[in-house]
Amino acid sequence: MKTLQNLIKDLTGVTVENWKIREYLRIEVLDLQDAFLNCPNLTRTVLAGADLRGANLKEADLTCADLQGANLHWVNLKDADLRSANLKKADLEGANLYWVNLKGANLWCAYLSGADLSFAKLQGADLRWADLKDIKITKQQLDQLTVIEEDK
Numbered sequence: 001m002k003t004l005q006n007l008i009k010d011l012t013g014v015t016v017e018n019w020k021i022r023e024y025l026r027i028e029v030l031d032l033q034d035a036f037l038n039c040p041n042l043t044r045t046v047l048a049g050a051d052l053r054g055a056n057l058k059e060a061d062l063t064c065a066d067l068q069g070a071n072l073h074w075v076n077l078k079d080a081d082l083r084s085a086n087l088k089k090a091d092l093e094g095a096n097l098y099w100v101n102l103k104g105a106n107l108w109c110a111y112l113s114g115a116d117l118s119f120a121k122l123q124g125a126d127l128r129w130a131d132l133k134d135i136k137i138t139k140q141q142l143d144q145l146t147v148i149e150e151d152k
Helices: 018-027 139-144
Strands: none
Touching: none
């Protein structure tokens, strides 16, 4: 596994074409633990299984990104766009998801214990079997969710 932190921590101003990232990630599992990524555009990027523990992804565009099984423990995703992202079985324990857009995101079996989801947009998000213990969420957000679909 490549350890990015041994090479560089701050990728501010670095531009990498999405197809190059996707091609690289087909071969390697990326370790971005504690990395600082300043407003990156990671739309449709495959980061399945990546180690992003403690990374700063504030305001990142992760629309339609594949983060299945990724370690996002204590990651800062404040104001990030995760619309339609795949976060199935991702570890988001203690993550900062304040004002995150999770509309239509797949959070099936995600581990969200202790995460701050205050003011996150959750319409259409799939939270089935997700661990929601000790999450921070507003009553208004709860009203947005469909917890159990009734049979018609």
